[in-house]
Amino acid sequence: MKIDFEKYTDGLVPAIIQDDTTGKVLMLGFMNEAAVAKTQESQKVTFFSRSKNRLWTKGEESGNFLLLKDIRVDCDNDTLLIKATPQGPTCHTGADTCWNEKNDSDNFLLQLEQIIADRKNNPSDKSYTSSLFAKGINKIAQKVGEEAVEIVIEAKDDNKDLFLGEAADLLFHYLILLQAKDFSLQDVIEVLKQRHSAAVK
Structure with a gap:
């Protein structure tokens, strides 16, 4: 450089x-x-x-x-x-950016990850997500397994709404599991990119 x-x-x-x-x-x-x-x-x-x-x-x-x-x-x-x-607001005024913009991604999955991380780091008694973190990794992993089974069952039928609902449940709990292991969706994406690069060489 x-x-x-x-x-x-x-x-x-x-x-x-x-x-x-x-x-x-x-x-x-x-x-x-x-x-x-x-x-x-x-x-x-x-x-x-x-x-x-x-x-x-x-x-x-x-x-x-x-x-x-x-x-x-x-x-x-x-x-x-x-x-x-x-690590917190960037602007001296306390705003996220020096242009007074919220530092939010247009990608909803990234926003959802940030919400899940907040529920982990700032637990609330009223939050289902916080309650899962409080129960520990075994309970979180169990929920991912349960949701995986349920989407497989719905995949065998033709009910679009039920299938998409189970897909959303699985993805949501998978994101919680990643946070519990101190990883992000981007970490998984990087693995997929590496595999893709290796496959096309």
Whole structure:
């Protein structure tokens, strides 16, 4: 990766920060060579603050770090695209993004995963999902098995609504199981991508 820090007189290049999961643009900052190096070393996005006149790691005061996932440079080698996982709101105002947007994905499955993760991390007595997490991995795995059997049974009939209902139940409980094991649907997708790449070689 060759970054042209000399293109601008202050040695800073723009860095666009994008949520690695949702694809939302979170903020814009500036980096010099030292900021890029520290970002790569610490795995936390670090800028050069023009107001503070020093390196500044996002979240160093608030705890809302941006955990590095990927750094890319554009075709002119003078602008960075940084994909990261935010640990809380990105904007100093408390908003998810510096454009006051909700950091939600247009992909409903990703939204559902976030809801399930919240039920795991912030349990509620009124939540069915929280109650499953409280009962432990064996109960969650059992529910996935039960739903798998039920969809097989419905697959043998021609009732569209019942079949789709069981398909939704299976997918929902499967997402809970992934969260219980500290994995995400994206982890499974990566495995499928690797298998596909190996198959087409």
